[in-house]
Amino acid sequence: MKNKVKINPAKGKLGVLIPGIGAVSTTFIAGVLAVRKNLGIPYGSLTQMGRIRLGKRTENRHPLLKDFLPLTDLNDIVFGGWDLHGENAYNIACKSKVLASDLLDKIRPALEKIKPMKAVFDRNFVKNLDGAHVKSGKNKMELARQLMDDIERFKKENKLDRVVTVWCASTEVFTQIKDVHQNIEAFEKGLVENSPHISPSMIYAYACLKRNSPFLNGAPNLSVDIPALTELADQNKIPIGGKDFKTGQTLIKTILAPGLKSRLLGVRGWFSTNILGNLDGKVLDDPGSFKTKEESKLSVLDSIFNPDLYPELYGDIDHKVRINYYLPRGDNKEGWDNIDITGWMGYPMQIKVNFLCRDSILAAPIVLDLVLLTDIAHRAKMYGIQEWLSFYWKSPQTKVGLPPVHDLFKQLSKLENTLRFLMGETLINNLGLDYYYGEDLDIDSSKEK
Numbered sequence: 001m002k003n004k005v006k007i008n009p010a011k012g013k014l015g016v017l018i019p020g021i022g023a024v025s026t027t028f029i030a031g032v033l034a035v036r037k038n039l040g041i042p043y044g045s046l047t048q049m050g051r052i053r054l055g056k057r058t059e060n061r062h063p064l065l066k067d068f069l070p071l072t073d074l075n076d077i078v079f080g081g082w083d084l085h086g087e088n089a090y091n092i093a094c095k096s097k098v099l100a101s102d103l104l105d106k107i108r109p110a111l112e113k114i115k116p117m118k119a120v121f122d123r124n125f126v127k128n129l130d131g132a133h134v135k136s137g138k139n140k141m142e143l144a145r146q147l148m149d150d151i152e153r154f155k156k157e158n159k160l161d162r163v164v165t166v167w168c169a170s171t172e173v174f175t176q177i178k179d180v181h182q183n184i185e186a187f188e189k190g191l192v193e194n195s196p197h198i199s200p201s202m203i204y205a206y207a208c209l210k211r212n213s214p215f216l217n218g219a220p221n222l223s224v225d226i227p228a229l230t231e232l233a234d235q236n237k238i239p240i241g242g243k244d245f246k247t248g249q250t251l252i253k254t255i256l257a258p259g260l261k262s263r264l265l266g267v268r269g270w271f272s273t274n275i276l277g278n279l280d281g282k283v284l285d286d287p288g289s290f291k292t293k294e295e296s297k298l299s300v301l302d303s304i305f306n307p308d309l310y311p312e313l314y315g316d317i318d319h320k321v322r323i324n325y326y327l328p329r330g331d332n333k334e335g336w337d338n339i340d341i342t343g344w345m346g347y348p349m350q351i352k353v354n355f356l357c358r359d360s361i362l363a364a365p366i367v368l369d370l371v372l373l374t375d376i377a378h379r380a381k382m383y384g385i386q387e388w389l390s391f392y393w394k395s396p397q398t399k400v401g402l403p404p405v406h407d408l409f410k411q412l413s414k415l416e417n418t419l420r421f422l423m424g425e426t427l428i429n430n431l432g433l434d435y436y437y438g439e440d441l442d443i444d445s446s447k448e449k
């Protein structure tokens, strides 16, 4: 293929800035530090362990993604972030009890160096938290400027070439798009006038987009998913993405649901319940934050089952999602799914899934892949919403009016074809008739090549 996109090389260092130095972010950072020292294996990371098929099936070309793509080397990443507790990443990683202390101790000095900057925080948006390590300013615009200064200083002090920011902070209460979010003028006026509808995550996103940092939103709150900020991202030519890392129960849902749908098994009900005892669970115990998460988790089935087109099969699904804060589980979330399905002649069957997962262990490789792939997008001058990264999101952000794709396998195919396109390789559509009919069929444009 001739239309190879120019991707600027990954020269110099890449800064990764993280609002929220908690369980997910410290598990991600510690994991990367461990991989650098050969102390651990990055299971779950496509960029580190995945391969991609290129060309025809008979060519047997399956390079590792990290050899195929001009990715930033893990040794060239510098970490930083913000939080309202002010404790270093080592202390938080120990408190989070995700990774074992013998591993953390081997990378302790590097983790201790990561001390969060003061946060932009507002209890109106996260009810179950409080902390003193927070910024103050006369209005939200001033807070945004302080964040911009932080980004500049972080870049300068660490001699960075570029920065990617990933929101790994707590889920904010459910908010809907208001007038102040509709365009950048209204939004900036709202920042100056302290609009109560502008949340801290939006202030971070705004500051990042003003300082040339892509912004990725790991939580389900709106954040960068408002017209004003998507407009700013397009204007400033910066990639953005969200929302809500697709881990645990929703990952399983978007693996199972496409399978049931492909065999046209009906679904009458899907009851999902979770117990977890980490800080995220405590935050989600507040009904406002839970509502944000619930909306994100509920959205996936409709797009996979498409009840409008298949009313007999999926027109009346009773889909329920529950999250309960249950201290003894810690970060090891337990998810239960009961799926009531219907087969031939309407006979009912049930599927039960009990997933004993580890929330942050599932989230960490997603953070790494998103950072590295978004950095490539930035260097390839792709900007705005990066729908090709839907694979990683529970509630993928798309252009207004464009329905998101939730099916994990379609998402993977979109991601892989985007990478083939970026690298000038032929796209793969899995038609494969050319292996059987050669030139007998006029299938040039649709060859599986």
Ligand SMILES: NC(=O)c1ccc[n+]([C@@H]2O[C@H](COP(=O)([O-])OP(=O)(O)OC[C@H]3O[C@@H](n4cnc5c(N)ncnc54)[C@H](O)[C@@H]3O)[C@@H](O)[C@H]2O)c1
Pocket (backbone or CB within 6 Å): 019, 020, 021, 022, 023, 024, 025, 082, 083, 084, 085, 119, 120, 121, 122, 126, 129, 167, 168, 169, 170, 171, 200, 201, 218, 219, 220, 244, 245, 246, 247, 248, 278, 279, 280, 283, 358, 359, 360, 362, 363
């Ligand atoms: N772990 C998963 O599988 C998973 C999956 C999808 C989404 N998420 C989301 O990722 C986020 C992080 O999860 P976690 O388990 O690490 O939570 P956590 O509670 O351990 O960490 C969140 C951190 O964010 C900080 N924080 C809150 N508001 C902030 C602000 N305005 N600025 C800076 N820091 C702020 C908190 O003090 C805390 O240290 C949550 O929103 C969670 O819902 C996690």
